[in-house]
Amino acid sequence: MPLGLVAQRTIKWQGMKLNELDKQGxxxxxxxxxxxxxNALMHCQFRNDKVISPRVFFNNGDTVLVRLEPNDSLEHFIYYYKGQQVSGAFVNSGDQFRIELDHIPQGFTREDIAELKRWYAVKIEPVYMFGMQPLVDYFxxxxYKANTIPNWNHNFVVTIDASGRVTNVEWEKKDELWTDNVEREVFGMFYNMGRWQPFFxxxxxxxxxxxMSLGADLHTITAR
Structure with missing residues (x-):
């Protein structure tokens, strides 16, 4: 199936236009x-697909970690611990990883170190329309607009590229007879959907x- 064209160049959030894609995607x-x-999890700036700013992570609306661009084996950061700013660095040297802090805050424990390490390894999962629109609403x-509505369940594998666009859809083959119209409508639903938040x-x-499991009851489940 051909790559679907995505109309949205930006996403509207609290009156602001964010998350821009240029004509080259x-x-x-x-x-x-x-x-x-x-809920906002992270902020950064891109230029031609490359992150050019610190990454600012949020927890319940508050800034929890600011990570600066790595320099060789060092990645400096500012960690907000119970109202205190703690400067430090993530150090990757060969197979060795450690966390260095400019000072140990009062009450800082091994559990807090583990939490900071979790923030280092955090991954932000893909979300349809950046969490601004439920996936089930789209389907x-x-x-509702489809002329042929499938009345069976199917599993699909959807590829989302690094810009959040659907670029490929594969499906689990079953015994049902797919007409050209059914196939066109089913795959059109995927390729014409709005942008996703890309995996970070x-x-x-x-x-x-x-x-993705998708059936006529419109119950949709996505998982990695």
Whole structure:
């Protein structure tokens, strides 16, 4: 199936236009990443698909970690611990990893170190329309407009590229007879859907495949 064309160049959030893609599909300018409920998780800036700013991570609306661009084996950060700013660095040297802090805050424990390490390894999962629109709402509207509505369940593997666009759809073959119209409508639903929030891992977004179970009851489940 051909690559679907995505109309949205930006995403509207609280009156602001964010998460821009240029005509070449490259990420530009201010970007926010969200959880499934639409809460902001991370902010950064892109230029031609490359992160060019610190990554600022949020927890319940508050800044929890600011990560600066790595320099060789060092990645400096500012960690907000119970109202205190703690400067430090993530150090990767060969197979060795450690966390260095400029001072140990009062009450800081091994559990807090483990939490900071978790923030280092955090990955932001793909979310349909950046959490601004429920996935089931999209498929409900698409099914309503369809001339042929499938009445069986199928599993699909959907490829989302590093810009959040659906680039490939594969399906689990079953015994039902697929007419040309059914196939066209089913795959049109996927290729014409809005942008996804791309998968973010460490310093860059990456292509990812999602499995999706979709049936006539409009119950949709996505998982890595």
């Amino acid at each position: 490259r990420k530009q300018g201010e970007w926010l990443f969200f959880d499934k409920k639409g 409900s509207a698409a099914y 891992d460490t310093w860059q977004t990456k292509e990812i495949k999602l499995t």
